[in-house]
Amino acid sequence: MNTRTSLLCVRLATALPLAACDATQRPETALTQPPEAAQLPSTLWQLAPVVALENGVYEGAATVGELRRYGDHGLGTVARANGELVVAGGRFYRVDSLGAASVAPDTQRVTFAILTWWPRGSTPVVERRLDAGLNFVAPRMPPPPPDSTTFQRAVDSLFATHNWFYTLRLHGTFSAVKTRSFAEPKQPYPPFCSLVATQDTFNLSSVTGTMVGFVEPAFVGTMGTANLGAVSIPGYHLHFITDDGEQGGHVLSFTTAAGVRLQVAELENFQMRMPRTRDYTAANLTQVDTCP
Ligand SMILES: [Zn+2]
Numbered sequence: 001m002n003t004r005t006s007l008l009c010v011r012l013a014t015a016l017p018l019a020a021c022d023a024t025q026r027p028e029t030a031l032t033q034p035p036e037a038a039q040l041p042s043t044l045w046q047l048a049p050v051v052a053l054e055n056g057v058y059e060g061a062a063t064v065g066e067l068r069r070y071g072d073h074g075l076g077t078v079a080r081a082n083g084e085l086v087v088a089g090g091r092f093y094r095v096d097s098l099g100a101a102s103v104a105p106d107t108q109r110v111t112f113a114i115l116t117w118w119p120r121g122s123t124p125v126v127e128r129r130l131d132a133g134l135n136f137v138a139p140r141m142p143p144p145p146p147d148s149t150t151f152q153r154a155v156d157s158l159f160a161t162h163n164w165f166y167t168l169r170l171h172g173t174f175s176a177v178k179t180r181s182f183a184e185p186k187q188p189y190p191p192f193c194s195l196v197a198t199q200d201t202f203n204l205s206s207v208t209g210t211m212v213g214f215v216e217p218a219f220v221g222t223m224g225t226a227n228l229g230a231v232s233i234p235g236y237h238l239h240f241i242t243d244d245g246e247q248g249g250h251v252l253s254f255t256t257a258a259g260v261r262l263q264v265a266e267l268e269n270f271q272m273r274m275p276r277t278r279d280y281t282a283a284n285l286t287q288v289d290t291c292p
Pocket of ligand 1: 075076237238239250251
């Protein structure tokens, strides 16, 4: 009997005679030791709703050391919007406002993150070798990205539905990659849209590295209401780190060279941790701060 069946059996026991549940097959630990969230497979784990970032809530809500419990693959924004986070192969990198990457210490605080454990063992991972010349263009956030680029069309064809979460990993050589990062803004912190308006961008050419990211359903976004903030980031969201670990950032666009290895896996669960920071608890998150 697996753990999931055991827990269902415990729940039913509150409404049914105990005889309906075979106690001899129920682990004694089921009630006292629920599975650690960090150990659930196939989970998209998120630190903070995106609406907080959109509204200039930039205090660090967790350290890299804490985030290591929730995944070895993903992306995020470091504390005080002072750089981008890239998590590839269990290494946590901070990309600064010059586009330079370095391994983040465990004490590095992080505002926002999306993480998962890259699948191992029997979890299915779909693999493809991509043709040269596939293009990707990320939109500003929000709205969700158009599915009009050749890269997105190629990957979308692998999905049985757009109502699930997926994680992506690409490794290989890209003929062009455009990334961005941020420098810490002055206080009082401006909304995210004004950071995007003044973001630093970096053009890399003939560069080899890893892209990590996620494809999320449209319903995590604004749900069609212009001033309603998002829970997460709908559509494609990718961060990049070069093989030498020295450059990277949030991916704005790229073009593949031949033979880039694409790996895609489904994520069955979505979990979000709320920040306990002062600015998060005091923020008005019923609407999104907009830019002129
Ligand atoms: Zn990003």
